[in-house]
Amino acid sequence: MEFLVDSVDKTLELGEKIGSLAQGGDIFCLTGNLGTGKTHITKGIAKGLGVKEHITSPTFNIVNEYHSGRHTLYHFDVYRVNDPDEIYAIGFDEYIFSDGISIIEWANYIEELIPDNYVHINITKMPDLGENIRKVTIKYYGKRYDYIKEIKL
Template identity: 35%
Template sequence: MTDSVGFPLADEAATVNMGKQLATLMEQGAVIYLHGDLGAGKTTLTRGIVQGFGHQGKVKSPTYTLVEPYQLAKADVYHFDLYRLGDPEELEYMGIRDYFSPQAICVVEWPEKGGEFIPTPDLDITLRYEGEARAITINSLTERGKAIVQQLTSAQE
């Protein structure tokens, strides 16, 4: 069922704008996995998503706290960074399941460290370097994700 789409991201502003555009397409909640090397733009994309839901302040990576919650008028957005997670079972102790409600937007950096404690994503996104720029590949893994990718593709045409 996977639909996939890719785009070049010329700079940081393009990455933020892609996140904002994704936010406009996630009206019913979503689980998003972010993959990429350190510095590839995962937190920058998340900043765009959070800003797209109306957040005005700073968006920082929750590297040490594991999750940064944003209770916004349009949606509850939870930004996870599992880079420093020692054992996936730690997620169970922090009540990880409580964050993944059907209406919440959950963005997970380094999802491979979460094991079976995090649900299947609607969107599986990879950011990678292409010279001085970046590129993004977005794969849909659910019907909800497929609808988002189709809308995004239509918007880019």
């Protein structure tokens, strides 16, 4: 599925729709260059989950946990991870194989650790269409994510 978004608000709205349908144990892998909107879509997903805390990118912590929504949200940022063993050291498997929702920014950096079933969200700047235009491509792997087809923007 592809969506064109022309503002931060539209990116948040798309994320919120995803979050409102998300189920415990879901894994969302986000990719895209710096400044494309990965954290904004994460904020939207969190809002759709009912998370009340302020969402920030866990660049230096690797993972932030939010417990105020209908599911615990684990927000990973693996941009600064140099070795997949760093991720194992924080108990990565315990997070992603839990009943919580896992969002992994820069998931392409740890592809070998991602399970077979997940949602891949890639965000690309579209400068030919306008400075703020982003193409959000969503692919899912695993039948559990069929609900993604219901998302309309």
